[in-house]
Amino acid sequence: MIEILALLQNIAPLLGKTTFRQLSQVIFGMLVISGRITMLGLSRWTEKGGSYRTIQRLYGSLLPWKAIPWLFFQKCLLKAEDEYIMAGDEIVVSKAGKKTYGLDRFFSGLRQQVIPSVSFFTFSLVNVREEQSYPLQISQIVKSAEEKAARKLKAEVKQDQKTAEKKKVGRPKGSKNKDKQEVVLNAELLRIQKWLHAFLEKVGTALRLKYLVMDGHFGNYPSAYMVRKEKLHLISKMRSDAALYAAFEGEHAGPGPKPRYGAKIDWRKLDAKYLMETSLEDKVRTAIYQGQFCNKEFAFALNVVFIIKTNLETQSQAHVILFSTDLEQAYDQIIKFYSLRFQIEFNFRDAKQYWGLEDFMNVKETTVTNAVNLAFFMVNFSQALLQPFRQQNPEYSILDLKSHYRGYRYASEVIKMLPEKPDAILLADIFQKIAHLGAIHPLLEPSASS
Numbered sequence: 166m167i168e169i170l171a172l173l174q175n176i177a178p179l180l181g182k183t184t185f186r187q188l189s190q191v192i193f194g195m196l197v198i199s200g201r202i203t204m205l206g207l208s209r210w211t212e213k214g215g216s217y218r219t220i221q222r223l224y225g226s227l228l229p230w231k232a233i234p235w236l237f238f239q240k241c242l243l244k245a246e247d248e249y250i251m252a253g254d255e256i257v258v259s260k261a262g263k264k265t266y267g268l269d270r271f272f273s274g275l276r277q278q279v280i281p282s283v284s285f286f287t288f289s290l291v292n293v294r295e296e297q298s299y300p301l302q303i304s305q306i307v308k309s310a311e312e313k314a315a316r317k318l319k320a321e322v323k324q325d326q327k328t329a330e331k332k333k334v335g336r337p338k339g340s341k342n343k344d345k346q347e348v349v350l351n352a353e354l355l356r357i358q359k360w361l362h363a364f365l366e367k368v369g370t371a372l373r374l375k376y377l378v379m380d381g382h383f384g385n386y387p388s389a390y391m392v393r394k395e396k397l398h399l400i401s402k403m404r405s406d407a408a409l410y411a412a413f414e415g416e417h418a419g420p421g422p423k424p425r426y427g428a429k430i431d432w433r434k435l436d437a438k439y440l441m442e443t444s445l446e447d448k449v450r451t452a453i454y455q456g457q458f459c460n461k462e463f464a465f466a467l468n469v470v471f472i473i474k475t476n477l478e479t480q481s482q483a484h485v486i487l488f489s490t491d492l493e494q495a496y497d498q499i500i501k502f503y504s505l506r507f508q509i510e511f512n513f514r515d516a517k518q519y520w521g522l523e524d525f526m527n528v529k530e531t532t533v534t535n536a537v538n539l540a541f542f543m544v545n546f547s548q549a550l551l552q553p554f555r556q557q558n559p560e561y562s563i564l565d566l567k568s569h570y571r572g573y574r575y576a577s578e579v580i581k582m583l584p585e586k587p588d589a590i591l592l593a594d595i596f597q598k599i600a601h602l603g604a605i606h607p608l609l610e611p612s613a614s615s
Contacts, residue, residue: 175240190215202521298508455496
């Protein structure tokens with residue numbers, strides 16, 4: 166419990182004394198609990214007055230979640246000498262009932278279908294050297310009535326187009342060329358832009374951020390335009406059938422402006438001048454190509470990387486197209502940074518599996534906000550708690566950490582029943598032995614600080 170209080174001292178200026186005490190009890194309960202992390206479950210595992218009513222008061226309080234994660238990261242996890250990139254992604258949490266704040270129908274990537282759920286957009290900082298992501302801003306997606314009506318109308322129009330007997334081919338009469346430099350962002354991107362701007366203002370000059378990595382859902386021009394407006398470069402993935410063109414290099418002899426697009430790129434027949442690297446493993450050849458290509462949806466050229474895998478036995482092929490808006494970025498860095506985007510998925514997994522993101526039963530706006538932000542805060546808090554253990558055993562995991570604190574809880578309750586308290590040496594040995602009972606790595610000796 167001492168190390169929990171020591172870490173929480175870093176955010177104490179943002180909390181009142183009562184809130185600080187309640188939060189410490191809830192965090193201890195989340196570390197020792199063995200079942201679902203609900204308010205009732207936490208009240209059964211906390212100690213020193215962590216009653217159900219106390220936990221209710223904490224979840225019903227307005228906590229400064231816009232400041233807490235960043236301050237804790239600065240004090241306990243930031244390594245100023247390391248390089249950081251930003252990652253952004255949406256997480257969907259399934260919910261039953263009809264009363265949870267923000268409840269709507271969102272697309273779940275795990276289930277590959279639209280489900281009743283609540284959704285949150287997360288920005289994290291990824292340490293490139295450690296390959297570790299730290300979620301620092303969690304914002305709930307709440308669709309407005311106007312947005313829902315517009316989406317419903319769009320779906321109806323699309324359905325009408327599908328059912329039409331004959332669709333007119335060609336460009337509508339009287340239509341004019343559109344200025345690609347000016348983009349009207351949809352409601353989703355406007356929300357994300359607002360949150361991105363707020364996050365960058367919070368970071369300020371503490372870190373020099375250059376890249377934002379997002380998944381293939383954002384591999385389009387409006388998303389790239391939005392990111393560039395915030396003076397960042399976007400790294401993302403394009404559709405496998407994206408139409409890419411080399412820049413026009415021939416002589417322009419006809420009337421009108423000089424053509425911008427040259428020959429269309431066929432990923433199966435890429436010119437050898439674009440080849441950067443080849444490797445062979447288990448009869449699968451991997452070829453990596455890089456070049457500056459154009460897409461007719463984008464107003465500027467892109468730094469594109471093709472990763473093509475060929476099975477030498479069957480000659481079957483698969484490919485991935487990554488891109489960056491930074492034309493000077495090396496191909497290996499684009500690949501590495503995009504692969505690091507997946508670290509935010511591990512944050513989502515930990516928040517759901519260990520810290521109650523999938524378990525909370527709160528329905529009001531404040532309680533939902535606290536439950537979700539607390540789950541993500543525990544992702545970072547647990548990383549800070551793990552640091553002294555991993556100095557001795559790099560494989561020490563969150564399950565080992567929870568086993569350690571659960572053993573502490575059992576030992577403290579047993580010692581209370583003894584007629585006489587053991588001496589300090591025996592007491593330390595008791596805590597150490599019991600803390601190892603459920604550990605996956607039982608040979609680990611806890612450091613003096615824990």
